[in-house]
Amino acid sequence: MEDYKANEQVDELGDFAVLPVPAEQRRSFLSIFWTNAGYTINISGMFTGAVLAGFLSLKQVFIVMVIATAILALFSSTIGAIGAKYGLSSTVLSRQSFGRYGSWLIGIVLAITLGIGWFSVILSFFADTVAVLFPNTFLTTKVVACIWGGLLMILTAAYGFRGLLALSYIAVPMMLILFSFGTTAILFASHLSFAELFLQAPQGSGTLGVGITMAVGSTAAGALGMADITRYAKNPTQAAVSGSLGYLLGSFFCKFTGAIMVVASRISLSSAGTSENIIQAMASLGLGAGALALLLFAQWTTNDNNLYSGSLGLANIFKVKKPLSCLIMGSIGIVIAIIGIQNIFKPFLVMLGLVVPPVAGVILSHYFIVQPIIKKEYALRMGETLPKVDLVAVFVTIAAAVISYFWVTAIPGTLMSIAIAFLLYALFVLVFEKVDIKYRLGEYSITKTGF
């Protein structure tokens, strides 16, 4: 880790939103591990596992998950390691390759997709499930659940990394125990053994490649946010290892549990506790409090990270204190979830989300290929300069996003767009440097506040 004199600069926005995290504020291996695991454990991951179990046997699902998690961990830990090296969030990291105003593109996309869009989708899903599982209670009506659930999610995100960390320390071990206990209790109630589950043939047919594509594609875009957490790691190695392990635990565990649940519900002869949804199955076994806690914490730990990344994106554009930006974006998300119009935005969010993976490709390409060639160190400190806009980075990102939209092959579109952006950015920059075409416009000097 390089030695930065962070005290030269003033953290005006809070939580080092646009500044490198100083050495004395870096956290332990376990802290990064828990926070990452909290981010990746969510109920929608279980549904991906359930879909996989529709056309693959449990043994095949296991193999798919090992390979998919390894791919995701490799990609996200690389971004995470760069974030830890410089102590910067994904958005601020993108300033180096996109330029000061070019990085606004990433800030806007993250704020709209993660901070508002997906925040409202996950919140609405949470409130709907609570309302169905626990009817006839004031606190569990959809509107009220949206409000208290949303406020809890805003609370930890607004408190910054310390808030995410405290919640993850409390929630992740609890969720792992509840997941394991819930699955065991359900198998116990339905008189099934693991051996029976593994012997079951799938209903549909599909290949391992399709399974890997699905498992990777469902989470690859979120991997860009890894740097937002690992910027607090002590060094790149710690970030890469703890980040990958967190991914392994969270993503693997959720999807595989989802697959087990769907197979158990298919072959069980007992009506007790058999549902494709672990939350519903647990509630039917009298584990209502555990089911509610699992649902709440799984969505809370994921959604506060979404809001956190969104607020870091917004901080790159507007000089708004981070707690305030979390409150504003979170409140808009709550209103959207209450009105119930989040599904109208879904296609728009999915399309806008296509921009996210290529951004990671450009950042990686800039770090590994372009920077060693153009020999310009990352501008981090007050007075150091960045280009205002890097036209190649912006163009390549949009081009890769468009290609991935129309991409229909065995290789996941998200991974493909990362690879396209990585290669195109390096290629264009090398050519432009060789023939001396100006692609980095203007010069921006970093201020005392890092803004």
Place this chain on the structure above:
Amino acid sequence: MDKDMNTRKIKKIGTLLSMLSLLFGIINLTEVFAGESVPHVVVFIVMTSITPILGGAAILRGFKVTSSWSIQRMHNNILSLSYLNLSIALTLALLLPSPLLLSSMHYVGILLSSIAAVGLGVIALVSTLGSWRITRLSLLP
């Protein structure tokens, strides 16, 4: 009230809370071995977990005035440990009173709460010792 006095006061509260959590840990143990009902023990387990967090937070706040990196690190570790404890305690609180466990797996509940009680007692002891050490370090010139 000047800053030093304020700091000393917060430190005292922190140490007191940590000692309280140790006391709760000991009560947990005796309750479990005395054969108290599982939900009753769970309430104590949760209380045991919360007190070190409050204690740690109070001490940390007090040390903002005079803190060094090593002291902050020590406190972060104590807080993390307390969060983990709270996590396990809450999980037990959620699961142990469930009809499924109480009817068919009561012995599992007793076993788990015994383990939790011992673990929490040890952690309470560590946090108390940590608080004392921090207080001693802070008083050094």
